[in-house]
Amino acid sequence: MPGQKLVLYGLKNCDTCKKAKRALEEAGDTVQFVDIRDETDLAAKVPVWLKAAPEKLVNKSSTTWRNLTNGDKAKVGTQGEFQLLIKYPTLIKRPVIEAGRAVHVGWGKDVQGALLK
Template identity: 35%
Template sequence: MLKFYGYKKCDTCRKAEQCLQQAGISYEFVDITENPPTAEELAGIVACANVSLNKLFNTSGVQYRELKIKAQLPALSDKEILTLLAGNGRLIKRPLITDGQRATVGFNAEKFADIWG
């Protein structure tokens, strides 16, 4: 079953949920702000989605700007980045969706349909 890390008040998450529902795909919704994925889960999602760790950041988020993450990133190790993200779900780009074999970060309708449709 798919695990859908999202936020109910997020328009992008709602669009992604709508696509899954229209395709008849069942999933488990996890509120990313209350129960963010662990560092290990995030590492697995990065591998499955074939993206860099930096792509996991919600760069348009308030916390990303307030904590000045962009300035900190060059000095952080992969482990530190994963720990930072796992400790604050508001820093993570959403939705994160994975079935353990495949994963998507964010929402792009075409890519989403190719992977989950």
């Protein structure tokens, strides 16, 4: 819904994050950008995000994912993924957008449809 205050967590050099921020601002939203590596308390945020989007939060198409050991990959879907996401913030699918209490992960058509109405 345009006109809302959103918090977009991402990386400064992430093209998808830039595209999402631009589209949201053009739709009339106020977007606060927060760098996921440098400015985010991941220990506090990751549990909230995992609860909201457990199937989407781990970016399995990232370079970080491909470089993980099979043992680390096996932790996804368990309590162990929390530690992986804290240790490797680039493993978090981006952007993560908080719209009030709602959490949206990625910038697919589903997220765009929910936020750009």
